[in-house]
Amino acid sequence: MTADTPAASPKGSSATEADHREGDQRVLVVDDDPQIVRALRINLSAHGYHVIVAVDGRSALRAAGDTHPDLVVLDLGLPDLDGGDVIAGLRGWTSVPIVVLSARTDSADKVAALDAGADDYVTKPFGMAELLARLRAAIRRAATADGDGEVLVEFGAVQVDLQRKRVRRDGADVHLTPTEWGMLEMLVRHRGKLVGQREMLRHVWGPRHEDRTNYLRVYLAQLRRKLETDPAHPRHLLTEPGMGYRLES
CATH class of the missing domain: 1.10.10.10 (Winged helix-like DNA-binding domain superfamily/Winged helix DNA-binding domain)
Structure with missing residues (x-):
């Protein structure tokens, strides 16, 4: 599925996604590690999520604007933009829940990401069961906050x-x-x-x-x-x- 706007979508985007299935929650995975992306796509799809993938910061921002995901899973170490800049770019116009998934373990990186607007921070390597639980919690919190419940x-x-x-x-x-x-x-x-x-x-x-x-x-x-x-x-x-x-x- 591509952005359904009257204009053509931008060429050269790295974002891809599977066909939309009505009722699915859309998760934008932003990571340039193919193994991580593959594992997340398989596990998230198996749990009923509709997975959108972006491999760099610029395509992530385009994909978020085009597809309006229910949740963003974001690596901080991207090839073009720092993950903190992606968070700032998203927070300029959307309150979508953002769960950082990063190999950076320093507390200063965690504080910076959370202060920038991330909702949660998970360090690599990670357990898939714990990550899925954190994603569910982030989506629940967002649903409760929107429209006074x-x-x-x-x-x-x-x-x-x-x-x-x-x-x-x-x-x-x-x-x-x-x-x-x-x-x-x-x-x-x-x-x-x-x-x-x-x-x-x-x-x-x-x-x-x-x-x-x-x-x-x-x-x-x-x-x-x-x-x-x-x-x-x-x-x-x-x-x-x-x-x-x-x-x-």
Whole structure:
């Protein structure tokens, strides 16, 4: 699966991923060690995660902006950027849980990574069972923190399950692309409040796309076709001209 934006995705990216399976939690693994990547891919996939891989810092930042993972597993010793710079780059626009997986054992490195915004720090070599437990804990903490713990939101005939990333309308499942989900999720978490255009672009597409307001029109129209009773006269997914968007229940 590649980024579902109207523009072509950047050439030369090192990020790759398997086909999306609806309902999976996406984990972005950032490491340039093929053996570590292989072990993580096999074990995470076996436990139901959808694995995205990036082998350097720049492709990791692109992949995060394109795919909006539920969790990032990050090595600090990358060939182009220091892992701390990747953490800072992510924290500039997303609160996704970040678990550092590094051979650096010095306490100063751990403190620096945690202060930069990492949620946990695991040293190599590591036990897979412990790592999986830490990943589950990080995802649980993030789910509890988001939306004051509310995970089921309804508007009109639509029900949104934030934890399972599932949308139903009139009792039937509605398939959304990752980008459509990213927009809807942000509107749901801020329902009743204005979400600015730049804020939405930064959250859904990443900081490199803050001027691409045409993206918002395209994908909001798609959401309205899927979720509004009368897409031409929406009652819930509203546009505030020149400012942004709002979800009204």
